Amino acid sequence: MLQVKRFNRLYHYWSSWSLKQRVTFAVQLFAILGILCLPVISIAALVLTLAVLNMTLGIRRFYVKVLTFLFDYATKIKKDKEIAIEADFVSMGPSTPHSELHFADSSIDSAIELSPLDAMKKEDDAAQSSRISRASSQSDIQFRFSDILDYTRQGLEAIVDDEVTKRFTSADEMAVWNLLTRTQQQHELFSLRVTILWFLGFLIRYFILFPFRLCLFFLAMFWMMGAILFLKYLPISKGKLRFGFYINIVLHRILSRVFSAIITFHNTEHRAKCGSICVANHTSPIDVIILSTDNGFSMIGQKHGGFFGLVQRSLSQTANHIWFERSETKDRHMVAEKMREHIKNPTNLPILIFPEGTCINNTSVMMFKKGCFEIDEAPIYPVAIKYDNRFGDAFWNSSKHQLVQYLILMMTSWAIVVDVYYLPPMRIQPNELSTDFARRVKAAIAKQGGFVDLEWDGGLKRSLPKADFREEEQRKFYEMLKTE
């Protein structure tokens, strides 16, 4: 009752105004709103302009420089504290043995390929030379009790450190602490100065950077919606793809600002061209955004329902993507056929594929699935994506975080600094198997990005190795028994 009365009174008041008064009122109202929203609108306009023109103000790079300085300062404090603690400890109890063998950090990246079978081979050679020779026929095989030695030790060494498990978690602690408590494995806020720095950092990241980035995200969404409407009603179909290409790039440039991504592209003369396949190592869902700021790609994947399905359908307006029904994904022939069709059309964008099949933590490349390497009509453009962990760990540990959680973590990190290396195109040789070709491409990417080249399957993240591998080990042992 009261509401209606109030409303009546307001209406009465409003209708008693002359036209001039009403117009003045409206203008005043919009002016106030405009001034309040001005910073937001102007920043949005600025970002949009920069994205379209592909320019940058250099703010992000400057910001990164400031951060580096801060991190060095914090680490220095930490190191001083650590030395103090060590000194205390040493003076307390009996001396810790310094005669231990100290080895350089095991994470030296080398381009040597480590395969599951190599892992077992390590000290067999040394052992063999000290054995007394045995007969070579099967009936004279001898077994010594000491034969279990190597396998036992290798098993223990694998428990202490193995090549595979550590690829599926965020990389070990860094030399320089970046004021993010989520990364430091064993952090104690041991100094007042560092604690203050961390707390300030926390406030800045969650209450200044995060809302700002969220606004940019909405800007990207508006851009997308506007663009979709524009394209839907665009009559000419030829120009549609061209527009779609640019719309896509601008969208991804805005999105890259959402994560404060500082991307450096190398060797842009090897940018993937139409009618080819682009292959890259996979660390996070953001990889797609990063690559798309410089080039347009056709995605390939399963059709989803719900929100993601909507995203897929709207993306399909801007370019020809390849989406599959759930049932079709198992059929490798059909997938290859669709890819071939796509490649035949010269106006279609290059197909972007991540052959590892899952996210790896950017210290190594794991086995490339041979599917896309079987298509010999198209050249393969390999790309190496290397993240700098100091400003934010981009690796998505899907067993630890959901996608939304991960995106929020990314939006509250300092920044994402990434180097993208385009590599010259590779083609399959006449007598080469697709698995060997896949291996060759993987080695090239590993070499460029400074990753460890592993032959282990990324699927080991969630499943156990096949029984074949153990049987292979047993066979090798048997061979060794026979020939020694």
Added chain:
Amino acid sequence: MGSNASIMLQQEDLQNICQQTGFTTKQVQRLYSRFKTLDKRDCGFLTREDLLCIPEVNINPLGERLIDVIMNDYGENNKINFKQFIFLLAKFRHGKVKASTTEFNTRECKLRFLFDMYDRNHDMKIDRNELLEVLKMMVGGNIHEEQIATIADHTISELDKDGDKSITFEEFCKTLERIDADDKMSMKFLS
């Protein structure tokens, strides 16, 4: 978000462990980090399945036997906590230099571990059946059952001094003396 505070390594524990095992603080921290990586469910102990998840252990012919030894002799109820884990690993530190030897990593400890890989009923003797089991694990289907039995008999008879068709710990140690088992079973721990 963040690490589980209840299983973080306390300063006192750290010092105790270092003194008893002979590891440096950095080595213990690194091993602790590794323990937490393997402990995916963040419950403070490792189970058989956690260790079997490591691909290199999984494809090792003796992988399961090794895990048996670890779980039964060093852990309890299919669980091994960090203290037990690190005391187990302390056995495999190099013991060549006098200063780095503690009660845990003597030559005898290492040989004893190897002996336990065979001797699962803990009767201090390796009998024919135990040897057969290990042999089968190592060669799989590549050799026939009868042949494996022959090989096992031959191996035992070579070393069996007292004719009871089983090998005691002393006989075992004697045969391993020739090949510097101590050095071969030692591991390099990074710090």
